[in-house]
Amino acid sequence: MSEEAVTGSDLTARELRKEARTANGIYGVIVGTGVMAAYNGSTVGRLTVAVLVTLIVYWAAERYAHIAARRIVLGRQLTRAELRREFSDGWAIVTASYLPLLVLVTSSLLGVDLSGSVRNALILSTAMLSLSGWRVGTEAQLPLMRHLLSMAIAGAFGVVMIVLQTFLH
Numbered sequence: 001m002s003e004e005a006v007t008g009s010d011l012t013a014r015e016l017r018k019e020a021r022t023a024n025g026i027y028g029v030i031v032g033t034g035v036m037a038a039y040n041g042s043t044v045g046r047l048t049v050a051v052l053v054t055l056i057v058y059w060a061a062e063r064y065a066h067i068a069a070r071r072i073v074l075g076r077q078l079t080r081a082e083l084r085r086e087f088s089d090g091w092a093i094v095t096a097s098y099l100p101l102l103v104l105v106t107s108s109l110l111g112v113d114l115s116g117s118v119r120n121a122l123i124l125s126t127a128m129l130s131l132s133g134w135r136v137g138t139e140a141q142l143p144l145m146r147h148l149l150s151m152a153i154a155g156a157f158g159v160v161m162i163v164l165q166t167f168l169h
Helices: 013-037 044-076 080-088 097-107 114-139 144-169
Strands: none
Touching: 013 044, 013 097, 013 114, 013 144, 044 080, 044 097, 044 114, 097 114, 114 144
């Protein structure tokens, strides 16, 4: 491929949806861990609600921005089918948090205190991010060193959240 960047027109609709789901999942894990790391509340239940509500607000804001932008580009109101598609997209921002939240709640049920439960969820999130970076390297067929760099960069987001949680609490 030349020096030109790949544009949306170079990707099929299916590839664009896969790209968006992957990006939303990564973004959801990062935002969810950010909420966990910064949380200063009293219970795992409240933290779980805070993470879910935050991610739902992010999803709604992203959907609103996409709908507004699409209306501007098209110069018209969207059809019901277009609106339905827009509202069904991006939900990976929320669902990506389910596994870390499961670890958070399970740790708490097993008697781990709030800080330890958050740390466990952050460690899992870091592993998930690292694996997503590895997947990026695999699918892009990167050489080994760039593959490892992709994994390290993705995992670094989780490491930053662990450090943030450690210093805040």
